[in-house]
Amino acid sequence: MTLKNIRKRIDEGVNLNLIVTDKFKSNLISIYIVRPLVRSEVTKNALLPMVLKRGTKNYNTFTDIQQKLEDLFGANLSVDVTKKGERQVIRFTLEGPNDKYVSGNNLIEEMIKILNEIINNPLLENGSFLDEYVNQEKENLKKKIESRINDKKTYSVDRCIEEMCKNENYSLYKHGYVEDLKDIDSRKLYEHYLTVLKSSPIEVCIVGDIDVDAVSNIFVENFDIERDKVIDIQRENVLKEIHTKNLVREEMDVNQGKLTLGFRTNIPYEDKLYEPLLIMSNILGGGPNSKLFMNVREKESLAYYIYSRVLKYKSLLIISSGIEFSNYQKTLDIIKEQVEDMKLGKFSESDIRQAKKTLITSIKSIKDSNFSLADYYLSNILANDYRNIDEIIERLQNVSKYEIVEAAKKLSLDTIYFLTKRKK
């Protein structure tokens, strides 16, 4: 399989990652601007991409931008902010068809130019963002933050983490806080943005059937950004002793209870026990053949969904499930028992083999999605992990049962969160 990856430094703290493959019919460009996750800027950072996509110097309105994108055979712009450990990543992605399928003429250059417009050439008045755009997007962001309660599954996981890490930056909500919006105006936001542009580490990933030299040149020529000293973002602290266990109960008008357990894994992603931890989590709650699925769902009919998941950067393990309110204790007991069994090594060689295969399948599958490829490279860069896919697979294959048990033994339960119905 032809997959070539080239990484180039193009400016102070700006790197271009070119992932060359001829199997996709589209080209994808993702620009990631990396910020520390801190209360003082989390809301502003969340607001930035929303304001930026409203208008540029050459495309004054959102409609102008959209029409231009449609003209490029439906190049699709998506922006958002994500949390990668105690970093907040502002993402701009543009995906459009490769020239050869739509009789296009250097569409990738047009795509790069538009992204440059949106990021480096925003529409300004009196030296700052437009009041109108900022005010409207503040209102939209307020609604977005408030709508967090709409999806109860995600909400219960977010809330568990928030309670668990309440004294750590990791608890911050990626879209920020309503009460922080009132202090943001167009001038302050623009000033903050200038700092962001000058000082943030920026990673650019381009995936597709591209000519490496031509595309790097086009990018360097068209992406005019002013750079200053680049900030150093501290690695998050992940080792924590638990003195008191949190028990959090929240009431809402809901039809189903959501039980979420937050564990500290005490295993940094650099640690040799990290891959054993992934395997452990997969055996415990990775899929329909996992211990939790078999015992909570198939044996006891307590839930439709239950899973466990490792949060890489912050070294957490989350177990989440939707259950009948009255089955809280019963479900909790089974989950605890299953976790205990992992620590005691009560699982088979076949469980291990299956978990390894499942993880390897999902890592291999990254190669089939341009978006996942870009995201995968970013994750590795953020983790200073320059192993390739084959090396990671090899490490997974070599993990022993002893290591999996060692990883399980390091788990400590920190927070139990239960979303339940309101008392009438």
Add this chain to the structure above:
Amino acid sequence: MKIEVSTHDKLNEKLNFAKLDSGLNVFHIPKKDYVEKYAMFSTNYGSNDNKFIPVEETEAIEVPEGIAHFLEHKLFEEPTGNIFAKFSELGSYVNAFTNFNQTSYLFTCTDKFYENLEVLVKFVQNPYFTDENVEKEKGIIEQEIRMYDDSPNWKVFSNCLKGMYHYHPVRIDIAGTVESIKKINKEFLYKCYNTFYRLENMVLVMVGDFDFEKALEVVNNALKSSKSKGDLNIKRFYPKEPKHINESILEERLQVSSPLFNIGFKDIDLGYDGDMLLKKEIETNILLDLLFGKSSELYQKLYEDGLINNTFGSQYIGHKDYGHSIIGGESVEPKKVLETIIKYLEKIKINGLNETDFIRIKKKSLGYHIMDFDSIEFIANSFTSYYFKNASLFEYMNILENISLEDLQKRLEKHFREDNFVISIVNP
């Protein structure tokens, strides 16, 4: 057994097809260099098929709501235990889904494709329902239903369907209700299974970089019957659905931050399948994009007035016996959004659609269609659902290219009327 190969140069894709002696149609779209391989075994049977004459019987029966979905859950059970273990052993990912019109079983894998394929084909042909395992599933599905009850996006959509349709079963939730699933028993399940899971009513669609002939050999060996029982004539009964809507406003309260809405336009131009249906679907979706898409005048106005946010969107769903366009999003004043839309439609009908916009949206639709082929899941899913509508995914591009502004103008008049829309709102 003959293999038919068709090539689609504009997409740079190929389609392999074989009709097996057993009556099963098998398709393969080879995606060179893809690591993942995907197979989807589906039956033309969904939650809408609630009244039918069971195989080898003469009288129509009505089965409990939600049974197609229940059956899908239960098919994973084998006398030897759960089939999940076998796929897990192969390191693959298995899943299934039921919608209004079809039930599908699928896996994705990177290794051992033929072994996975054998397990898939065998387990779908091997129902094992007992009183005990049927009872056990009720608790699980009850939790699935409750999960959907807490999902505002699902609720607002589901109520919208109830508003548009008087009797058509598409108004009933796919999973049924907590009460209806209690009536399900193994006898009902076997009747449904034996009627709808006949190979002539099914299709196998495979996508990925593997050998088609070898896959066919695996399938042939895994099939229980090697000879087709001949013509399939399943008698399904649907109530007669009037053209007009059922209820124009539906409101419900859930724990949400601000109101969610779905505006539904009920399609009254029905009865097509094949290319005609596909053409109507593409036309309507281009029309929706022109009228309500991100570059439209209406979107800009509603957005700047603070009446919608970026969750605003629209889609047309079309089948032979029902169809609707849904325009949905979040708004502080959903009724004002509706009012604005209705006035805007009146204006557009008078002034006509804009040609420049049309050409641009058509370009976009073409680009989107081509990019969709980067996803093997997309290929398998949409190929299957078009197959059951007697249409082909590979005709999409030709039909799209031939759509004219006049076609859209006609569709605009027919579809967006004064008497065929409803609004469903979920309030905080």
